Amino acid sequence: MADPTPLLSQSATASSEQEPPKLEKNHPSFDSMIEQSMKGLGWAPLMQALLLSLAWFFDAQQTFINIFTDTLPPWHCANLDDEYCNSTSDVCRLPSSSSWQWEYPKHASIVSEWGLQCANSAIKGLPASSFFMGCFIGGLLLATLADSSLGRKNMLFLSCLVMSCSSLLTVFSTNVWIYSCLRFITGFGRATIGTCALVLSSELVGKKWRGSVSMIVFFGFTLGFLSLPAIAYVNRGSSWRVLYIWTSVPAIGYCVLVHFLVCESPRWLFLMGRREKAVETLKSIASPGASILTKGFFAISLEEDPLNNMDIFSAIKALLEKRWAVCRLCAVMLVGFGIGMVYYGMPLGVGNLHFDLYSSVTLNALAELPSTLLTFVLIGKLNRRSSVLFFTTLSGICSVMCILEGRVWQKLRIGLELVSFFSGCTAVSVLLIYTLELFPTCVRNSATSMVRQALVLGGVFSPLLVAAAARRGDGMLSYGVFGLVIGCCGLFVMCLPETRGGNLCDTMDEEERKEKKRDSRVLC
Known part of the structure; x- marks a missing residue:
């Protein structure tokens, strides 16, 4: 059990036997406290991780719900003897609306209810694109709040509330324009949910369990999908x-x-100057039998000013002031954009495979399951950089192969699509864990959120590309574009350092020193 003696009393009654020079020399850190108190994965952090995984569960539902609500429902010819009707698969080529009928009631989809079956691709893809655009803008405007004034927990709560309430209001939409606006608001609220849940769960455990806990959170997204x-x-x-x-x-x-x-994250509380609350939280989730470093805790010093005076743009400013941080952020965002094209685009385009919609979406969702399990088992052994490069390359090759014509390729398309999506899912998981390790606590949520926004920016273009390809009668064209983008963007991971097995840094200066030390080893 953690030491039950209150930290304040220990700090206040610290005797002169404790030599200040010794504290200065040893440089105790909050990271060392977490590592000592989180030697094992106790019930408290495990339950926190399971609870936070539910945020990703509901996030996944809102992310992919357009697959079913915005789909073109099946239809059939009103007169089975009508040869012209039976010879075409495009309802818009039929001379009269009375020559065909929907198989389901008109209210089964927004396409049938609002007569969008013959609308241009921009209008058809507008609701899904509005959602992802809301995610992108929301991520840019809200991401730093979790690093500055609100913290991880409060930001997660507000984001979930906005997303769920706006989603409920969507049922009152009367046309595609109101519907798209509400989807935009839903995306805006949803923007920081995944980031806050992931960052918070990773900051509640030591480095040994960081990857495993992150995969528990990812597993919630898989179940939601x-x-x-x-x-x-x-x-x-x-x-x-x-x-x-x-x-x-x-x-x-x-x-x-x-x-x-x-x-709340004890790391964030510590950086905000709320040390008593940070230790109280740390004690509440400490592993049984773990000993928390209590002596000299309040002598722990940061080389940077406390972050409790940060405004909402301070985290972004801190990122942009350091060249190494800018390079890392640009590289991971470019990789994220490419992965996002596949990750969000492929499930939206499964209707173009001429395969049963429910079965194909289920197979795509099931593809996330082995992806999550594989990453969960191997994350401690996987090098982050080479893993992202491998999976983006594999996804790109399989996606491009989907466009090949011929009987054999047509039969293999669903398999190639699943392998490509599986690789994209695995790349997303590893990339987000990689991003957590690339940036210090003071900007970690902002950096991770920026990468997620790069992912959803790829999602902004995906619905339009899928709708345009379907409109041209070549639905597989979008898969070729997806493959080229993820393959090319994945190469930027080569610009990043390897982080497997390293400690999490709390400040920019601490991370910069580690970067310089790494560079000096490379030069030697």
Whole structure:
């Protein structure tokens, strides 16, 4: 158990036997406290990780719900003897709307309810693109709040609340424009959910369990994605509004759990000058039998000023002031953009594979499951840089191969698409863990959020590309573009240092010293 003696009393009663020069010389750090108190993965941090994984569960539902709500429903010819009707797969080529009928009620999809089946690709892809654009803008405006004034927990709570409430309001949409605006707001609120949950979970444990805990959080996203085809299949033929009710109401209830049960990051509390609260939190989640470094805790000093006076742009400013930080951020964002094209674009384009929608989406969701399990098992042994390079290259090759014509390739398309998506999912997981390790605590949430925004920026273009390719009658063209983009962007990972097995830094100066030490070893 952690030492039950209050830290304040120990610090206040520290005797003159404790030599200040010794403290200066040893440079005790908060990271060493966490490593000593988190030698094992106790129930408290494990339960925190499981609770935080639910944030990714609801995040996944809102991310991919457009696959079912915005799809073109199946239709059939009203007159089975109509040869012209039976010879075309494009309903817009039929001379009269009376020559065909929807197989489901009109309210089953926004396409059938609002007559968008013959609209241009920009309008068809507008709701999904609006969602991702909201994610991108929300990430830019809200990311630094988790590093500055609000913290990880409060930012997670507010983001979940905005996302779930706006998603519930979506059921009252009367046209595609209102619908797209509400999807934009949902994306705006959702922007920092995944980042805050991931960063918070990783900062509640030591480096030994960082990768494993992160994968528990990723697993929540996989389950959320997997739940969508099940919910959609059960409610097939019902209004698309039912899907939003099923996914938003539980998310609102989850916001209450976050407010009362989730702990704030002790690292962030420490950097904000709230040391008593940081140690209190650390004691509450410490592993059984672990000893917390209490002596001299309040003598721990930072080489930088405390961050409790930061404004919302201070974290971004701190990133841009250091050349090494700018280089790292640009590289991981370029890699993230390429991965995002595949990760968000492929599930939206599975309808172009001429495969059953529910089955293909389920297979894509299931592809995330072995991806998450593989990363969970091997993350401690995987080099971050080479792993990202391998999976982006494999994803790019398989995606490009989807465009090849011929009977053999047509049969292999769904398999190639699944391998490409599997590789993209694995690349996302490793890249986000990689980003956590590349940046110090004071800017970690902002940097990770910027990378996630690069991912969703790829998602902004994906629906438009998929809709345009389908409109041209060559739905596989989008897969070729996805493959080229992820393959080329993945090469930028070569500009980054390897981080496997390293300690997390708390300040920019500390990270910079580690960077210089790494460079000196390379030169030698």
